[in-house]
Amino acid sequence: SEHVVIVGAGQGGLQAAMSLRTEGFTGRISLIGEEPGLPYQRPPLSKAYLKTGAADALTLRPAAFFEKHDITLVTGTRVDSIVRDTGHVLLGSKTLGYDHLILATGTRNLRPPIDGLEHALDLRTLEDAKRLRKELDRPRTCAVIGAGFIGLEFAAVARALGHKVTVAEAAQRPMARAVSSPIAARFAEMHLQMGTRLCFGQAVKEVDETGIHLPDGEKIDADLILLAAGVRPNVELAQAAGLPCDNGIVTDAQLQTADPAISALGDCAVFPDPRTGRLVRLESVQAATDHARTIAKRITHGTATPYAAVPWFWSDQSDLKLQIAGLAFPEDDCIECENGSVLRFDGDALTAAETINNPKVHMKARKILALQAPPGRDTLKRAGYDLTLI
Ligand code: FAD
Numbered sequence: 001s002e003h004v005v006i007v008g009a010g011q012g013g014l015q016a017a018m019s020l021r022t023e024g025f026t027g028r029i030s031l032i033g034e035e036p037g038l039p040y041q042r043p044p045l046s047k048a049y050l051k052t053g054a055a056d057a058l059t060l061r062p063a064a065f066f067e068k069h070d071i072t073l074v075t076g077t078r079v080d081s082i083v084r085d086t087g088h089v090l091l092g093s094k095t096l097g098y099d100h101l102i103l104a105t106g107t108r109n110l111r112p113p114i115d116g117l118e119h120a121l122d123l124r125t126l127e128d129a130k131r132l133r134k135e136l137d138r139p140r141t142c143a144v145i146g147a148g149f150i151g152l153e154f155a156a157v158a159r160a161l162g163h164k165v166t167v168a169e170a171a172q173r174p175m176a177r178a179v180s181s182p183i184a185a186r187f188a189e190m191h192l193q194m195g196t197r198l199c200f201g202q203a204v205k206e207v208d209e210t211g212i213h214l215p216d217g218e219k220i221d222a223d224l225i226l227l228a229a230g231v232r233p234n235v236e237l238a239q240a241a242g243l244p245c246d247n248g249i250v251t252d253a254q255l256q257t258a259d260p261a262i263s264a265l266g267d268c269a270v271f272p273d274p275r276t277g278r279l280v281r282l283e284s285v286q287a288a289t290d291h292a293r294t295i296a297k298r299i300t301h302g303t304a305t306p307y308a309a310v311p312w313f314w315s316d317q318s319d320l321k322l323q324i325a326g327l328a329f330p331e332d333d334c335i336e337c338e339n340g341s342v343l344r345f346d347g348d349a350l351t352a353a354e355t356i357n358n359p360k361v362h363m364k365a366r367k368i369l370a371l372q373a374p375p376g377r378d379t380l381k382r383a384g385y386d387l388t389l390i
Helices: 011-024 048-052 065-068 126-135 148-158 181-193 236-240 284-302 357-372 379-384
Strands: 003-009 026-034 071-074 081-082 088-091 094-097 102-104 107-109 141-145 164-168 197-199 207-208 212-213 220-223 224-227 232-234 260-266 268-274 312-317 322-325 335-336 342-346 350-356
Touching: 003 011, 003 048, 011 026, 011 071, 011 284, 048 148, 065 071, 081 236, 102 284, 126 224, 126 260, 141 148, 141 212, 148 164, 148 312, 181 197, 181 312, 181 322, 181 335, 232 284, 260 342, 322 357, 350 357, 350 379
Parallel strands: 003 026, 003 102, 026 071, 102 260, 141 164, 141 224, 164 197
Antiparallel strands: 081 088, 088 094, 107 232, 207 212, 212 220, 312 322, 322 350, 335 342, 342 350
């Protein structure tokens, strides 16, 4: 029978296996992951898990699930290479044949050229989070490199637990790659109110066991340093197999790579944004799971429906829940609404809605963005940019 091999047993890899079965795929499924243990969710690693330490709550499906659905889960095992000519993957000294291969290899922490970086901890895997939690069991002075989502979520938890926290960021504002400046300002204000020190325009170049050195000459003392300066997609397997990569494994609108027998999904894939056709790579649970569903449909039914899901994302920092619906590019216009949300526009087209503690507007934005012909800017303006009135 047909055999689908999935490389990477994270959020997207697991979803691909599950969706193949729900779509009615009757062939063999092998899900191979480098990390030990059952597939788990990462978002709580920088949120609830750091507070509670409840690792079991992270598990996505129990062991019995894999048996019940005839999914062969192989963990603690790395796929070393792909032999495309014969349709095999190599795992140590073993080989495994495939009819279809799904690359769901995710990302790893970016380790920029910073002297002494061995003194900094990562926050990507459950193992990383376990170590950090242990470090936080006594009063700490923390320095965080990077004011992205993960750095700031960690900062919020560490501060709430009573630790001292300084965040150093190369850009002039937090979450600069992902959110508009009014939203970034709201979050910066909240972190300052919590007593966290924020240092912007400071690309850290040196770290030692006593803290971090800012480029302006200041030394920030710290006995816990977290590196949260972004990630790199795991493309090496695909690259070595001759598949085109460009800050991710390049796929078409069907999430298929240049080789029709190989698909890629989630954090490691770049795919054409349905609205603009621009190649994008998204780091979100939504993208990983919706990609997986699209690929599973194609493999099972042979249908080639282009991927068109509306992107969405969230980040919890202290009592602020950020939600983003849609996908804005940095040059998109930015309209601040009375309800505190920010709408992004490309010309007449709504591209994204950024909300804080407003799930109603977020859900409405997702609905509007999914429409074949969404209302244009003038219509939204007449409603006072209140999406709930549309
Ligand atoms: P992953 O879930 O990362 O899985 C990839 C897996 O592939 C890994 O387990 C890796 O070990 C394995 N692998 C790699 N290479 C090989 C190989 N050669 N052989 C075998 N296995 C291999 N997203 C949100 O939407 N909201 C959030 O609030 C949020 N918070 C986050 C907080 C943290 C701390 C982190 C780290 C991420 C967060 N994310 C969040 C991002 C989200 O977790 C990812 O987008 C999602 O997990 C991507 O799924 P994936 O399947 O592409 O990759």
